[in-house]
Amino acid sequence: MESKDLKQAGLKATVPRLKILKFLEESKVRHMSAEDVYKSLLDSGEEVGLATVYRVLTQFESAGLVTRHHFEGDHSIFELNDGEHHDHILCVKCGRVDEFVDDVIEARQAAIARENGYSMEDHSLYIFGICSDCQSKK
């Protein structure tokens, strides 16, 4: 029962929060905007307020249940946190998203922060390109 996760995170196990968490866990799509979550829930007959979706996703982020990304600058994209950090590579044609981890890059980032006198807190790395499918489609 997911109410465990919520309790652990210091959040009351409310109906909207359970719905949203369940949805995120069962969705085959990993990266979604608040609007995506909202509409998907509506489509599956679940009533939730849009403001609540925004609030809950932000709370989930603070609780570490979810990670927020800024793929294109404007709106936020959320993803269930699986515990391990990863970065993203995105197709600028079709919007496909792939994930990767590169230890060399991770290490260099830490070194660069150090070299510049910073204590590193976080980083965000996106590679933009054209995926194999879109390349062959010309």
Place this chain on the structure above:
Amino acid sequence: MESKDLKQAGLKATVPRLKILKFLEESKVRHMSAEDVYKSLLDSGEEVGLATVYRVLTQFESAGLVTRHHFEGDHSIFELNDGEHHDHILCVKCGRVDEFVDDVIEARQAAIARENGYSMEDHSLYIFGICSDCQSKK
């Protein structure tokens, strides 16, 4: 005369465009939002419409005169394009911005794109941390 740059870029040498370009070239601050540019121009007695600032900065970006960044996800930050790519490291306390280039990271990014079947078009990398000043201040 900067009107050269504009003509070359396929842009008519209008008064607002010249003002904005001149401002960017003479500003000691390298990274600015559209609003920053707008207000700074007003403060120095130059009249320009905010919508025009947005339009012109976008045109400059298309023309390669300027680069757009998304430091925090929401609003765009612009910077005069000096021809050479670089990435950024930002202080989350004071907003300080430093620039760097790391050939190892650049090379790894290209390799990762290749490994995933993508042809790389671009990338964005931001390191967030606490700068030396902010570390010592507490």
Place this chain on the structure above:
DNA sequence: CTAGAAATGAGAATCTTTCGCATTTAGATC
């Protein structure tokens, strides 16, 4: 110098996200 296309400015409109507040609910207590 003139005409026509392109650019500007002002405000309205849009989009995403947050706020305010009356109403409902979780869950601790009796």
Place this chain on the structure above:
DNA sequence: GATCTAAATGCGAAAGATTCTCATTTCTAG
């Protein structure tokens, strides 16, 4: 199980950033 209260919800209003509309102005080619 009934009650209580702080916390959470949902709605619409409001916000901030950016874009759009369109009447008016300004380049610049001829």
